[in-house]
Amino acid sequence: MERTLQPGRLTRSLGWTVICFLVLPILVIFPVSVTDRRFLSMPQHGISFEHYANLFTSPEWLGSIGQSLVIGIVSAAIAVTAGTLCAIGCWRLSSRAGEIVRAVMLVPIVVPTIVYAIGIYRFWVDLRLLDTYTGVILVHSVTGIPYVVITVSTALAGFDARLEQAARSLGASVPQTLWRVLLPSILPGVVSGAIFAFIQSWDELVIVLFIASRAIFTLPRRIWDGINEHLDPTMAAVAAILILLSALLLVLDLAIRRRREG
Amino acid sequence: MTADRRTSWIMIAPALVLVAVLFFAPLARVLVISVTEPSFGLGNYAMLFTSASIQRTLLTTLRICVFTTAITLVLAYLVAYVLTHARPAAQRLMLLGVLLPLWMSVLVRAFAWVTLLRREGLFNKALEALGLIDHPLSLMWNETGVTIGMVHYMLPLGILPLWAAMRDIDGRVLAAARGLGAGPVRTFLRVFLPLSLPGVIGSGLLVFIFSLGFFITPAILGGGKTIMVAEYIDTQIQESLRWGVGTMIASTLIAAIFLLMFVLGRIVDLRTLFGAK
Numbered sequence: 001m002e003r004t005l006q007p008g009r010l011t012r013s014l015g016w017t018v019i020c021f022l023v024l025p026i027l028v029i030f031p032v033s034v035t036d037r038r039f040l041s042m043p044q045h046g047i048s049f050e051h052y053a054n055l056f057t058s059p060e061w062l063g064s065i066g067q068s069l070v071i072g073i074v075s076a077a078i079a080v081t082a083g084t085l086c087a088i089g090c091w092r093l094s095s096r097a098g099e100i101v102r103a104v105m106l107v108p109i110v111v112p113t114i115v116y117a118i119g120i121y122r123f124w125v126d127l128r129l130l131d132t133y134t135g136v137i138l139v140h141s142v143t144g145i146p147y148v149v150i151t152v153s154t155a156l157a158g159f160d161a162r163l164e165q166a167a168r169s170l171g172a173s174v175p176q177t178l179w180r181v182l183l184p185s186i187l188p189g190v191v192s193g194a195i196f197a198f199i200q201s202w203d204e205l206v207i208v209l210f211i212a213s214r215a216i217f218t219l220p221r222r223i224w225d226g227i228n229e230h231l232d233p234t235m236a237a238v239a240a241i242l243i244l245l246s247a248l249l250l251v252l253d254l255a256i257r258r259r260r261e262g
Numbered sequence: 263m264t265a266d267r268r269t270s271w272i273m274i275a276p277a278l279v280l281v282a283v284l285f286f287a288p289l290a291r292v293l294v295i296s297v298t299e300p301s302f303g304l305g306n307y308a309m310l311f312t313s314a315s316i317q318r319t320l321l322t323t324l325r326i327c328v329f330t331t332a333i334t335l336v337l338a339y340l341v342a343y344v345l346t347h348a349r350p351a352a353q354r355l356m357l358l359g360v361l362l363p364l365w366m367s368v369l370v371r372a373f374a375w376v377t378l379l380r381r382e383g384l385f386n387k388a389l390e391a392l393g394l395i396d397h398p399l400s401l402m403w404n405e406t407g408v409t410i411g412m413v414h415y416m417l418p419l420g421i422l423p424l425w426a427a428m429r430d431i432d433g434r435v436l437a438a439a440r441g442l443g444a445g446p447v448r449t450f451l452r453v454f455l456p457l458s459l460p461g462v463i464g465s466g467l468l469v470f471i472f473s474l475g476f477f478i479t480p481a482i483l484g485g486g487k488t489i490m491v492a493e494y495i496d497t498q499i500q501e502s503l504r505w506g507v508g509t510m511i512a513s514t515l516i517a518a519i520f521l522l523m524f525v526l527g528r529i530v531d532l533r534t535l536f537g538a539k
Contacts, residue, residue: 112475
């Protein structure tokens with residue numbers, strides 16, 4: 001295959017141009033975040049870290065980062081527990097019912113967030129969960145479950161079912177088998193799912209715009225307000241840190257995947 | 263039910279209950295509100311045919327989604343093609359360039375485009391410095407800006423399924439075509455392209471579906487001037503408090519997306535698309 005339809009020089013450079021279009025606009029944030037001026041621009045006379053200093057001394061930004069971390073970690077934990085159990089359950093059923101459950105679990109990914117946001121808003125009005133940690137964490141857990149089901153199901157596809165049967169026939173109970181035999185071998189998929197679940201909560205804006213207002217003001221919400229109201233270089237500093245964080249999580253995920261394959 | 267099956271269902275239960283109660287029930291509620299507020303009936307849906315502002319929004323949305331999908335597909339095909347044929351080292355680097363933006367927060371990416379495209383943005387400044395323009399170009403708060411931002415968001419989502427489809431093409435078929443005397447162009451047009459077509463349709467529909475209900479990037483780069491359907495729903499509910507209209511459009515959007523998913527499911531195996539298989 002490699003040699004039969006080798007793309008020419010022109011095709012290859014066009015392909016790499018598209019990659020540049022994908023990556024360069026993101027990288028441009030870094031020089032802007034160390035600008036020595038008071039507005040979004042390239043550094044003029046030298047670089048300055050004052051915008052990072054602003055960020056780390058601002059109680060608003062730090063408060064939002066803290067809230068987003070708490071919400072992200074707790075909801076990822078719930079999503080991973082429920083999602084992993086669900087994926088294992090579907091896999092053990094290995095029947096049409098299991099397939100259907102798995103398909104149903106994927107629906108939240110294709111439903112536009114705005115549609116779900118208005119539905120859950122009305123629900124939370126009734127249950128008085130608007131603008132509470134519980135409200136946001138529950139919603140982010142539910143929207144994180146599909147990602148965990150996907151990654152764990154993929155990991156399970158590569159697991160030999162006879163190992164589970166062997167453990168059971170040697171006298172291990174169901175919880176023992178899950179914990180000692182199944183879980184260790186699908187762990188990369190579980191960790192990958194946890195990363196995805198955390199990121200979708202950490203980045204989520206649309207639902208939060210509806211179900212939170214003052215008490216809960218997550219990081220995406222503060223960035224959103226910043227973009228709409230005052231575009232200052234502190235925003236670039238925040239963006240730069242977030243880019244590094246995503247890159248770190250991506251590398252972590254790739255490393256986990258490589259170990260799974262290797 | 264055997265004990266083993268019961269255990270499996272007990273494991274499935276927590277996630278299923280959470281998703282049913284906290285996802286599907288609120289979603290059903292949206293449908294119900296659309297036919298009960300302000301009064302029972304299909305009155306809200308009649309507005310699809312009578313309201314000029316709704317029709318304008320739907321047309322804008324369709325136009326932007328069609329352009330976004332078309333541009334994304336051409337660029338994604340190019341990248342997937344080069345990716346399929348690249349040497350391992352180049353392939354890894356290229357893949358990193360695809361995955362990196364995919365993992366970035368959509369807000370951060372929209373913010374990056376604001377920095378570049380606004381009137382005092384880096385792009386206009388650079389063009390002015392080079393003496394290419396006298397007045398700054400309007401690159402955002404219009405459909406151009408929205409489309410640029412959306413293509414940037416959708417590209418990785420278009421590239422990955424296309425790449426998966428191209429990897430599955432049997433190289434021996436191509437070699438056979440060449441062996442039988444077809445030139446590279448003919449082999450591409452008559453063999454490779456048709457074989458990659460399911461991937462093209464699958465990834466195109468996927469990009470189109472995600473574009474339809476996209477909120478953040480169009481809202482930021484459209485600046486309230488170019489309004490797509492998700493932002494329209496948002497204003498109806500947050501500002502005008504017209505729940506009936508907002509939920510009606512939301513329900514229509516859901517119906518359109520489920521219909522497209524159904525079509526998509528007929529063409530490709532959805533589980534491979536979502537990586538669940």
